[in-house]
Amino acid sequence: MNLHLKVWRQKDAKSAGKLADIEARNIPEDASFLEMLDIVNDDLTGKGEEPIAFDHDCREGICGTCSLSINGVPHGPSETTTCQLYMRKFKDGETIHVEPFRAKTFPVVRDLIVDRSAFDRIQQAGGFITARTGSAQDANCLPVPKVAADAAMEAAACIGCGACVAACPNASAMLFVGAKVSHLALLPQGQAERTSRALKMVRTMDEEGFGNCSNYLECEAVCPADIPASVIARLNREYTVAAVKDGVA
């Protein structure tokens, strides 16, 4: 199949960018979106032009590195990651807009690559447990109710891709932070740092400049890991309880 691409090209973080018209020719229907870009890049390099820079790593939907807003939807039309999106989802001759994930907090590095290290800094502020490494203790000493295990697992599925921020009209990171805080708040291992984690992660999220949640739920609609918006309700609860505990302590 042949497609007309409108791709964001930007030399570096400081330059202004613009949408460029690029033709994608002879693309197999079963190619993934990233493989389509590989073919286009081969073509561009053959002609002595700069290939399109884009992020990718595992290409199997688990690492969260791929991004792209495709026709106005982060990760495109298939409710998966971009690497798991196949060209059969598009029609021959279609025009496809390919833009970077946009947010003030995700500055463009080059073309379609954005800097998502703000997420790393939020994680480093509290998205972990402090535990002695070494031999694990007997699992039966840490009972986890099935309901909590399932909810924690659901939240732990977040791959940190940033599509939630890219889709949110406010560029809010509440779905991501909600997933991280929920995951550990539900498990016994997360209890010791439960209060400080909620406070620190939200503080870092705010300091980085992410927007506030208006409950539009656009994040949930694009999340490739199916993180439900209920993690945001949990975060709202965790944070307020943490602020009260910390305030009176």
Add this chain to the structure above:
Amino acid sequence: MNPISSYLSSSIGRKWIVALTGLGLFGFVVGHMIGNLQVFIGPEPLNRYGHFLQGLGELLWVVRLGLLAMLVAHVVFTIKLRLENRAARGTPYAVTTRRAATLPARMMALSGLMVLCFIVFHLLHFTAQKIDPSFLALHDDKGRHDVYRMMILGFQSKAASGFYVVAVGLLAMHLNHGIGSLFQTLGLNSAKVRPLWEKGGVAFSWLIFLGYASIPVAVLTGVLK
């Protein structure tokens, strides 16, 4: 920073203020509607109710100032949030496809501001009675302020009635998103109760619209005279 100002400068703390004041104002909106609907029972209960409220004296002012404080806090914090949200978006997309945000959700600032304008007009109209000062002179046979006649006369104007219907429509639209949203903000949401808040919120916003709009419509159609 002290814990209270630190909480109030956080994104979540600010949203809690918007949600709590929204809940308080929503409570008033429901109570006010039930009070007004007494117009359908007749002049006696409505005027008695008006007289009772006036008789509260200083206490009435406590309630009024409380409502004013909630409204001011609600507006100030939503403006703060909106400015931050706009700054956070950064470079706009050439193409955006919305998948979830409803029209009422995207219109919150507009519907809110229109409601604010309406509140000012409404207070001048029926509370301060500055728009038509003849309302001040209306008294029933027991010497109480005749709230019933004031409503009938006020809504016999097609322009005033039309304006009220549009305004309560915008208020209902604000609450169409607002009711469900406030439970999410206050952390009282989960997969289990979500349909209740979302569907219940939408249904309740329609009740608010129908309840309030029924009064001008009943006056214009001659059901109430």
